[in-house]
Amino acid sequence: MLEFKALTKQFKNTVAVKPATFTIPDGQMVGIIGRSGAGKSTLLRMINRLNEPSGGQMLFQGRDITALKGRDLREWRNECAMVFQQFNLVGRLNVLTNVMSGRLFHHNFFSSMAGVFSEKERAFAIRALDRLGMAHVALQQTDTLSGGQMQRVAIARALVQEPRIMLADEPIASLDPLNAKVVMDALRAINQQDGLTVICNLHTLDTARQYCDRIIGMQEGVIVFDGTPKELTDKAAREIYGAEAEDAFSEAMTSTALRPGAQRAQPEVRVVN
Amino acid sequence: MASITTNTPANGSDKDPVSLFESHRRQMIRDRMVVNVTLGVLFIAFLLWSAWISRFTPDRLAAGLPRIMEYFGSVMPSLQWDVLFESRDEAGRFPPGSLGFWYNDFWKYIRLIWETIRMALTATLIGTGLAVILAFLAARNTTPAHWVGVAARRFLEFCRGVPEILFALVLVFAVGIGPLAGVIAIVIHATGALGKLSSEVVENASMRPVDGIKAVGGNWFEQMRYGILPQVMPNYTSYALWRFEINVRASAVVGFVGAGGIGAELSHVISFYSDDRVTAVLILIVLTVTMIDLLSERLRHALIGKESLK
Amino acid sequence: MSTLTFATINEADVSAARKRYPQAFGNPLVRALKIGSWVFIAVYLAWSLHVFEIGKLLNASDRAWQLVSRMVVWQDMATWQYANIYRGIAQTIAMAFLGTLLGTIFALMWAFFAARNTMPVGIIRHAVRRLLDIFRGIDAVVWGLVFVRAVGLGPLAGVLAIWISDMGNLAKLYSEAIENIDRKQVEGVRATGADTGRIIRYGYLPQILPVFISLSLYSFESSTRSATILGLVGAGGIGMIIIERFRAGLFDQVAFVVLNVLVVIAIIDWGSGLIRKRFIGERGH
Numbered sequence: 001m002l003e004f005k006a007l008t009k010q011f012k013n014t015v016a017v018k019p020a021t022f023t024i025p026d027g028q029m030v031g032i033i034g035r036s037g038a039g040k041s042t043l044l045r046m047i048n049r050l051n052e053p054s055g056g057q058m059l060f061q062g063r064d065i066t067a068l069k070g071r072d073l074r075e076w077r078n079e080c081a082m083v084f085q086q087f088n089l090v091g092r093l094n095v096l097t098n099v100m101s102g103r104l105f106h107h108n109f110f111s112s113m114a115g116v117f118s119e120k121e122r123a124f125a126i127r128a129l130d131r132l133g134m135a136h137v138a139l140q141q142t143d144t145l146s147g148g149q150m151q152r153v154a155i156a157r158a159l160v161q162e163p164r165i166m167l168a169d170e171p172i173a174s175l176d177p178l179n180a181k182v183v184m185d186a187l188r189a190i191n192q193q194d195g196l197t198v199i200c201n202l203h204t205l206d207t208a209r210q211y212c213d214r215i216i217g218m219q220e221g222v223i224v225f226d227g228t229p230k231e232l233t234d235k236a237a238r239e240i241y242g243a244e245a246e247d248a249f250s251e252a253m254t255s256t257a258l259r260p261g262a263q264r265a266q267p268e269v270r271v272v273n
Numbered sequence: 274m275a276s277i278t279t280n281t282p283a284n285g286s287d288k289d290p291v292s293l294f295e296s297h298r299r300q301m302i303r304d305r306m307v308v309n310v311t312l313g314v315l316f317i318a319f320l321l322w323s324a325w326i327s328r329f330t331p332d333r334l335a336a337g338l339p340r341i342m343e344y345f346g347s348v349m350p351s352l353q354w355d356v357l358f359e360s361r362d363e364a365g366r367f368p369p370g371s372l373g374f375w376y377n378d379f380w381k382y383i384r385l386i387w388e389t390i391r392m393a394l395t396a397t398l399i400g401t402g403l404a405v406i407l408a409f410l411a412a413r414n415t416t417p418a419h420w421v422g423v424a425a426r427r428f429l430e431f432c433r434g435v436p437e438i439l440f441a442l443v444l445v446f447a448v449g450i451g452p453l454a455g456v457i458a459i460v461i462h463a464t465g466a467l468g469k470l471s472s473e474v475v476e477n478a479s480m481r482p483v484d485g486i487k488a489v490g491g492n493w494f495e496q497m498r499y500g501i502l503p504q505v506m507p508n509y510t511s512y513a514l515w516r517f518e519i520n521v522r523a524s525a526v527v528g529f530v531g532a533g534g535i536g537a538e539l540s541h542v543i544s545f546y547s548d549d550r551v552t553a554v555l556i557l558i559v560l561t562v563t564m565i566d567l568l569s570e571r572l573r574h575a576l577i578g579k580e581s582l583k
Numbered sequence: 584m585s586t587l588t589f590a591t592i593n594e595a596d597v598s599a600a601r602k603r604y605p606q607a608f609g610n611p612l613v614r615a616l617k618i619g620s621w622v623f624i625a626v627y628l629a630w631s632l633h634v635f636e637i638g639k640l641l642n643a644s645d646r647a648w649q650l651v652s653r654m655v656v657w658q659d660m661a662t663w664q665y666a667n668i669y670r671g672i673a674q675t676i677a678m679a680f681l682g683t684l685l686g687t688i689f690a691l692m693w694a695f696f697a698a699r700n701t702m703p704v705g706i707i708r709h710a711v712r713r714l715l716d717i718f719r720g721i722d723a724v725v726w727g728l729v730f731v732r733a734v735g736l737g738p739l740a741g742v743l744a745i746w747i748s749d750m751g752n753l754a755k756l757y758s759e760a761i762e763n764i765d766r767k768q769v770e771g772v773r774a775t776g777a778d779t780g781r782i783i784r785y786g787y788l789p790q791i792l793p794v795f796i797s798l799s800l801y802s803f804e805s806s807t808r809s810a811t812i813l814g815l816v817g818a819g820g821i822g823m824i825i826i827e828r829f830r831a832g833l834f835d836q837v838a839f840v841v842l843n844v845l846v847v848i849a850i851i852d853w854g855s856g857l858i859r860k861r862f863i864g865e866r867g868h
């Protein structure tokens with residue numbers, strides 16, 4: 001269980017996340033939605049402390065996450081893997097090494113500096129790649145892959161961390177619809193088969209509705225909606241998105257709905273499933 | 274004939290675009306003239322001041338030129354074709370005018386040049402290693418703490434600012450005459466120069482992979498090793514090779530203050546004999562430096578070529 | 584698909600993965616080569632440091648400490664003859680300026696003989712290039728020593744040394760700039776019916792002039808650096824003061840002089856950067 005107690009983040013002159021209090025039980029798949037600049041990324045990056053919270057507390061299984069330092073902090077980051085919008089892989093290394101880098105936390109200084117990975121790690125990384133259908137490119141240089149392939153490699157890297165939570169910051173925002181579907185399906189599978197908590201920033205409503213157990217809506221740093229996809233009515237969604245509602249409803253480019261008929265001119269909410 | 278029509282009111286001469294343009298143009302030319310004349314005057318003044326302070330006058334130059342000619346005449350080898358390839362006589366001497374006579378100390382020079390190259394190679398290896406670490410500390414985007422970055426940058430600037438031979442002078446005093454002082458001097462300067470360049474490369478590298486490694490729980494060293502190093506490695510290699518070329522030149526000179534290599538011999542033959550030994554050593558140095566330049570240039574191009582193919 | 588944990592990976596999984604993706608487990612030859620080259624570098628470094636008597640460092644701590652402590656504690660500052668110091672620095676800058684200027688002028692001539700597109704005769708081009716290699720291949724300090732022998736101690740030797748080494752460097756860089764010229768712009772000027780003079784004035788000069796000026800400014804910067812050490816061999820400038828006072832054991836004064844030189848060099852770099860930006864724009868160099 002991941003508990004947030006009045007967690008806040010203030011940058012120099014903007015409050016990106018205003019005191020947020022909520023709880024995420026284990027094994028839930030949560031989608032965070034909201035317009036650009038609402039503070040979704042900031043909230044997510046605070047969970048694994050890529051952004052330092054400026055106030056409040058986070059507890060995981062009762063343990064205070066906000067106070068972690070040094071090796072404990074890195075251990076926590078290892079426990080909650082992150083998938084980025086821009087994949088954040090090391091383009092000049094091959095796919096396998098990128099995936100194996102998910103196990104760096106378990107290495108000592110010398111083996112990690114020398115880049116020595118064990119056979120077990122190699123087999124494990126190949127299995128993880130295989131699970132995402134990417135084992136065949138294991139030895140290719142990573143920056144030669146397509147965006148969708150890179151994101152699957154990034155998920156494989158996250159998997160070899162053996163995390164308890166998986167964070168995903170707009171994992172499909174740079175992908176075409178087909179790849180977006182593949183990636184979201186993979187995240188959902190991880191959530192359902194491995195029982196991982198998945199927290200995912202999304203910017204298309206239909207994706208959030210289709211894949212998530214629970215949707216959190218943010219507006220200017222405040223959580224304005226927290227409920228099931230069913231509870232997220234058309235009206236509620238309009239409130240979250242404000243003036244950008246039309247875009248969010250119909251952004252067929254990166255949505256996972258794969259409907260040839262979807263057009264910007266049809267702002268009605270599509271209920272999937 | 275073609276004509277260009279404008280939509281100018283015929284009466285308003287001050288609004289006529291042509292005359293407007295002309296006056297604007299004249300103004301610009303005047304402005305530029307002022308700037309150019311000022312610069313010219315400044316330049317001439319600086320030139321005269323320079324000539325005065327360094328006592329560099331045409332008559333001194335004119336007096337110096339014949340002496341330079343005379344000197345270069347005296348250090349040229351006097352080779353004679355008929356004995357050019359003659360070997361040692363019964364007394365074990367080369368006849369004057371032969372190559373052997375000119376390069377009597379050939380093997381000594383070769384030994385010293387070999388030492389010079391080794392000094393440069395050792396210094397380049399150590400300097401590159403130190404520069405890689407310092408570059409990560411100095412680059413604004415990767416420095417572990419603000420004050421570490423500032424300190425590292427100042428340190429690199431100091432190392433880069435002081436020439437090798439000055440470090441060598443001081444180090445010869447501290448560790449004694451010999452190549453060790455030279456190697457350390459070159460290491461310090463090369464670390465500064467390479468570190469500065471490398472930190473600029475690091476500052477231009479993408480931080481996304483670093484975030485990625487951070488997110489898997491990697492520490493600072495792992496973030497650098499996996500996030501940045503693969504991005505900057507091709508640049509580093511080519512800088513290191515280029516630095517090796519420079520270090521060879523430097524290690525040929527640090528001997529002037531007693532810090533090993535061919536420099537001591539060169540300084541000795543120039544200061545004590547003005548004969549063909551000067552050219553003998555100089556030619557060997559030029560050959561070495563040129564050969565190493567060519568080799569390293571080849572290697573660098575091969576590396577860059579490989580990169581661009583990828 | 585079943586959940587996958589690292590702990591449950593066993594020998595069978597490893598060998599299955601190895602069977603399917605043998606290369607993923609590394610080529611032993613490549614690995615041996617990699618390790619071998621690192622070992623080679625390490626052994627070379629150890630050996631060469633041994634030959635260079637690294638052990639001397641251990642015995643050096645006394646003298647080094649003495650040196651450093653006398654460098655940081657500045658004594659009798661009233662007797663330091665500041666006028667001499669600053670005249671020396673001024674002379675250094677003057678030497679660098681004159682040397683670079685003369686080097687630039689002469690490099691202009693050489694460059695056209697060394698560039699492929701302005702000197703079609705291969706023999707002459709190669710001869711000029713080899714000659715330039717000699718000018719460049721010998722360090723300015725060595726030229727300094729040579730000229731000190733020829734014309735005596737003093738800044739004249741220094742100016743000559745900078746002149747000749749800058750000439751070699753600049754001529755090479757200039758000739759590369761001439762070779763990299765954009766033919767299309769020249770064709771464009773020629774197409775307007777311009778004569779040779781105008782083709783050079785409007786076709787060539789606008790392309791190469793900014794590059795030349797920028798290169799010369801860079802060269803001036805690096806010449807100020809080399810001018811500071813020319814004095815070590817007696818070729819004038821601040822280096823003469825540095826070595827005199829160093830030999831006399833006045834380490835505090837040496838430290839002071841070097842600090843001053845660093846500041847002056849930083850100022851010159853900054854100023855020349857300004858000029859480059861102001862008159863040439865970022866593109867030239």
Ligand SMILES: Nc1ncnc2c1ncn2[C@@H]1O[C@H](COP(=O)(O)OP(=O)(O)OP(=O)(O)O)[C@@H](O)[C@H]1O
Binds near residue numbers: 034036040
């Ligand atoms: N490093 C930073 N420094 C200063 N302000 C920041 C920084 N990062 C984010 N912000 C600000 O915090 C607010 C929230 O940003 P955040 O990136 O979390 O929004 P978001 O919901 O992820 O938007 P998007 O959908 O565009 O990614 C914005 O106003 C942003 O300008």
Ligand SMILES: [Mg+2]
Binds near residue numbers: 040170
């Ligand atoms: Mg975001």
